[in-house]
Amino acid sequence: MAAERTLQQIITQLQSNPSLPYAEASSLLSKAKLSLLQLNALTPTANAPASLLLLARSVYEHGALASIRARNPDAFTRYLSQLQPFYELPSVQLQPDAEMRNKVTGLYLLLLLTQGRYAEFHSELESLGTREGIDGPDRIESDRFLGYPVKLERWLMEGSYDRVWKAMKKGEVPSEEYGVFSEILTSQIRSEIASSSERAYPSLPLSSTKSLLFLDSEGAVVEFARQRGWAVRDGTIYFPTAAEAGEEEKEISQMVIENTLGYARELETIV
Amino acid sequence: MPGKTPNSNGGRKPVENGVQKNSKDVANDKSSAAKGKPAAKKGAKEGEDMTVVVPPSKNTKQSSVPPPADAEGDVAMEDSEKTEEELEVKVDPVTQTISDIKSNFALLDRAVALFDARFSLRALRSISSLRKRLNPDILAQVIAESYPPTSPSASVAKQLLSAIGRENVPLGRQSSGNEMEVDSEPKAQAKNGAKKDKEASKELIPEVDVFLAILVQVYMFDTKQFQQGANFSKYLSERIHSLNRRTLDSLSAKVYFYFSLFCEQLTPQAPSPQSPVVTLRPTLLAALRTAILRKDVDTQASVIVLLLRSYLLTSHISQADLLVSHTQFPENAANNQVARFLYYLGRIRAIQLRYTEAHEHLTAATRKAPASQCALGFSQTATKLLLVVELLMGDIPERATFRANNMEQALHPYFLLVQAVRVGNLEDFETTIAEHADTFRRDSTYSLILRLRQNVIKTGIRMMSLSYSRISLRDICIRLHLGSEETAEYIVAKAIRDGVIEATLDRERGFMKSKEVGDVYATREPGEAFHDRIRACLALHDESVKAMRFPMNQHRLELKNAQEAREREREMAKEIQEGDLDEDDLGGDFDGM
Numbered sequence: 001m002a003a004e005r006t007l008q009q010i011i012t013q014l015q016s017n018p019s020l021p022y023a024e025a026s027s028l029l030s031k032a033k034l035s036l037l038q039l040n041a042l043t044p045t046a047n048a049p050a051s052l053l054l055l056a057r058s059v060y061e062h063g064a065l066a067s068i069r070a071r072n073p074d075a076f077t078r079y080l081s082q083l084q085p086f087y088e089l090p091s092v093q094l095q096p097d098a099e100m101r102n103k104v105t106g107l108y109l110l111l112l113l114t115q116g117r118y119a120e121f122h123s124e125l126e127s128l129g130t131r132e133g134i135d136g137p138d139r140i141e142s143d144r145f146l147g148y149p150v151k152l153e154r155w156l157m158e159g160s161y162d163r164v165w166k167a168m169k170k171g172e173v174p175s176e177e178y179g180v181f182s183e184i185l186t187s188q189i190r191s192e193i194a195s196s197s198e199r200a201y202p203s204l205p206l207s208s209t210k211s212l213l214f215l216d217s218e219g220a221v222v223e224f225a226r227q228r229g230w231a232v233r234d235g236t237i238y239f240p241t242a243a244e245a246g247e248e249e250k251e252i253s254q255m256v257i258e259n260t261l262g263y264a265r266e267l268e269t270i271v
Numbered sequence: 272m273p274g275k276t277p278n279s280n281g282g283r284k285p286v287e288n289g290v291q292k293n294s295k296d297v298a299n300d301k302s303s304a305a306k307g308k309p310a311a312k313k314g315a316k317e318g319e320d321m322t323v324v325v326p327p328s329k330n331t332k333q334s335s336v337p338p339p340a341d342a343e344g345d346v347a348m349e350d351s352e353k354t355e356e357e358l359e360v361k362v363d364p365v366t367q368t369i370s371d372i373k374s375n376f377a378l379l380d381r382a383v384a385l386f387d388a389r390f391s392l393r394a395l396r397s398i399s400s401l402r403k404r405l406n407p408d409i410l411a412q413v414i415a416e417s418y419p420p421t422s423p424s425a426s427v428a429k430q431l432l433s434a435i436g437r438e439n440v441p442l443g444r445q446s447s448g449n450e451m452e453v454d455s456e457p458k459a460q461a462k463n464g465a466k467k468d469k470e471a472s473k474e475l476i477p478e479v480d481v482f483l484a485i486l487v488q489v490y491m492f493d494t495k496q497f498q499q500g501a502n503f504s505k506y507l508s509e510r511i512h513s514l515n516r517r518t519l520d521s522l523s524a525k526v527y528f529y530f531s532l533f534c535e536q537l538t539p540q541a542p543s544p545q546s547p548v549v550t551l552r553p554t555l556l557a558a559l560r561t562a563i564l565r566k567d568v569d570t571q572a573s574v575i576v577l578l579l580r581s582y583l584l585t586s587h588i589s590q591a592d593l594l595v596s597h598t599q600f601p602e603n604a605a606n607n608q609v610a611r612f613l614y615y616l617g618r619i620r621a622i623q624l625r626y627t628e629a630h631e632h633l634t635a636a637t638r639k640a641p642a643s644q645c646a647l648g649f650s651q652t653a654t655k656l657l658l659v660v661e662l663l664m665g666d667i668p669e670r671a672t673f674r675a676n677n678m679e680q681a682l683h684p685y686f687l688l689v690q691a692v693r694v695g696n697l698e699d700f701e702t703t704i705a706e707h708a709d710t711f712r713r714d715s716t717y718s719l720i721l722r723l724r725q726n727v728i729k730t731g732i733r734m735m736s737l738s739y740s741r742i743s744l745r746d747i748c749i750r751l752h753l754g755s756e757e758t759a760e761y762i763v764a765k766a767i768r769d770g771v772i773e774a775t776l777d778r779e780r781g782f783m784k785s786k787e788v789g790d791v792y793a794t795r796e797p798g799e800a801f802h803d804r805i806r807a808c809l810a811l812h813d814e815s816v817k818a819m820r821f822p823m824n825q826h827r828l829e830l831k832n833a834q835e836a837r838e839r840e841r842e843m844a845k846e847i848q849e850g851d852l853d854e855d856d857l858g859g860d861f862d863g864m
Contacts, residue, residue, distance in 0.1 A: 120589065122624060123623060125718060126718055127585075154724065154725075157725045159725075159761045159766070160754075160758045162755065162758055163758060196764035196767065199764075200767040201775065201778060204778055212760075252798070255795065255798070259805075263805060
């Protein structure tokens with residue numbers, strides 16, 4: 001039972017100071033995983049005691065959170081897949097901890113969102129609907145952790161970037177780990193806005209561009225404009241007129257001739 | 272020739288669909304019954320009652336007669352040769368059922384002898400008509416009569432009997448009616464193949480075992496003995512696995528189908544990770560592996576579809592996607608399996624935001640869905656999903672879809688949804704969702720529908736851009752209930768970038784200015800639409816040609832005829848040349864040709 005005690009210690013250590021540097025946390029975690037291996041509890045087995053399962057689950061959960069804080073998405077995904085079998089256990093065998101689970105899942109959703117993996121995002125979302133303890137998508141939205149990425153995704157798709165921006169400011173972020181993604185999201189929406197602005201506006205005054213792009217100063221705007229290749233003259237940004245898609249890919253008449261020849265060939269085979 | 276082909280096709284497909292869809296339909300009916308539409312509910316309830324209540328009533332009638340029924344059956348059969356028409360009406364339902372079941376044995380026998388799966392399919396198709404008449408006594412009687420007590424398959428028969436709770440029925444009971452049978456034999460030869468087969472070979476082919484077992488499964492399912500059914504199916508699937516016979520393919524596909532259906536009904540039901548559906552997966556995967564190795568198309572198709580269904584029930588979308596990408600759905604699978612596969616594939620793709628593919632698959636699924644009444648549930652479900660996907664793609668479904676027979680009521684919530692999206696009214700949209708949330712959730716289209724929000728907004732913006740040459744952001748914000756002008760600005764900018772509207776924004780003065788819309792007919796768009804349609808027609812033609820079936824070696828016969836004709840012609844030509852041809856002769860030959 002020595003191994004179990006060490007595990008307990010490591011978990012309390014991880015719990016008590018979440019701001020532990022990643023190097024330390026990861027060494028603690030690998031020690032914890034070694035003890036789990038000794039106890040044969042890396043994956044849930046049918047006759048493992050509930051207490052041990054609980055320990056194993058919290059090790060992985062802490063591991064997942066630590067790797068997010070360390071901005072290590074690969075490690076996070078690994079921990080998440082290790083957690084999956086634990087989450088699928090019946091509640092008699094392992095008391096579910098909905099809050100922690102939602103937190104981890106929410107982070108995963110956010111990760112998928114920032115990486116632009118929308119298909120997986122929606123697949124994951126779909127499986128949330130049938131998860132035990134969540135009655136329906138309404139409940140997902142009202143959950144602090146799960147609702148956040150779901151709402152962000154909707155706003156991003158709609159184009160309500162100001163709401164995304166607000167959600168990332170003002171202490172709306174449900175937990176510290178979620179804040180990690182704010183930076184990525186900000187640059188993401190900024191480039192989205194920039195590409196929409198290029199098409200939507202003929203020109204923009206510098207001052208209002210600042211608020212449009214959520215930048216702090218006009219200097220930053222000029223810098224940003226330079227990066228995007230926009231022309232700045234007299235305090236106004238002029239967008240390059242989108243070079244009309246070069247040459248007409250193919251003459252319409254040529255296309256018509258080609259099609260008609262195709263029909264003729266087909267008719268030949270039929271008649 | 273052309274007359275023959277459509278006939279065999281037309282006769283085959285719909286009925287076959289009826290059989291296979293039937294059980295699924297029950298499930299679908301239930302879901303539509305719970306939809307809160309009083310009329311639909313009632314209809315479905317009645318339908319269920321029919322299947323559940325009617326057999327017992329027959330049961331009672333039958334149990335009063337059972338022992339003589341046996342002898343009577345044979346007499347009736349004998350009589351039926353003489354006064355067939357009269358007896359069709361008079362014949363005892365029990366006897367009729369028994370002889371119906373037995374007549375399928377002949378089909379199975381032929382399937383094995385000729386190695387033609389069509390006969391087994393025909394036998395399977397009769398299940399739907401038999402299903403309402405089944406009861407343990409009938410089954411026990413058939414089993415008892417079919418298996419002689421000394422045959423090696425007697426243990427199989429015992430298993431079947433114990434499964435329906437009639438262990439004590441002795442095997443080989445037909446000996447009592449044997450005399451009469453012998454009497455009738457010479458006359459019955461042609462018509463009653465089953466009996467002849469029984470006389471000729473005492474040893475029953477495994478196909479008959481499995482067929483009877485399927486009937487037992489059907490009976491158990493209809494009487495809701497799910498646990499026993501699952502156990503029995505487990506035993507049965509193991510047995511099938513050990514029998515390696517290609518003629519068994521279509522039957523084993525059916526066995527797995529019912530196996531998985533039983534598991535679905537067991538508690539805890541599907542979304543829970545402890546559901547028996549999940550534990551069934553290894554079995555199904557093993558079956559799939561074996562089926563692929565044995566090139567068993569029927570089982571492959573059926574098991575792939577079952578696995579997909581199972582994954583989707585527990586929302587394991589990525590696993591379902593992996594299954595699809597790692598297996599190849601057999602090309603020449605039965606039509607209804609293809610339809611189901613396409614539906615599931617469409618669902619997966621829709622969830623993954625691959626709408627174009629989803630649309631393609633779902634359109635094919637709805638078209639391939641049998642038009643008959645018994646597969647109505649499937650068509651409805653597929654149509655619902657198709658509608659949502661069409662909306663997500665930014666298309667507005669045709670109004671006629673909602674007016675179609677049998678669809679109107681089921682599709683009503685979707686109709687309201689389409690209206691809201693078409694007009695671009697966010698408020699209507701939200702209320703429709705709120706009102707019909709339960710329906711949508713039951714159809715598992717809810718999360719897809721939530722994604723429609725952006726489409727509603729886009730449509731709204733497009734409507735506004737079409738109606739106004741210049742409109743202030745403030746008005747847009749008010750009309751679309753967007754919350755703030757900034758939001759409206761971002762959304763409009765995005766819409767412009769996505770090519771939803773042709774317009775420019777003026778930030779200082781805060782308005783949107785629409786560009787002049789060009790003439791669509793000046794672009795290549797109409798030409799492209801025309802081209803697409805022609806392509807679809809050509810593809811249809813190709814597929815129809817491929818679907819035609821020709822009798823074996825028919826062409827050789829024709830070749831021979833042609834050869835003969837040519838020879839005759841040559842002879843005639845020779846005769847003409849020689850000049851000794853009568854007028855009569857010529858006329859006669861012409862007639863012959």
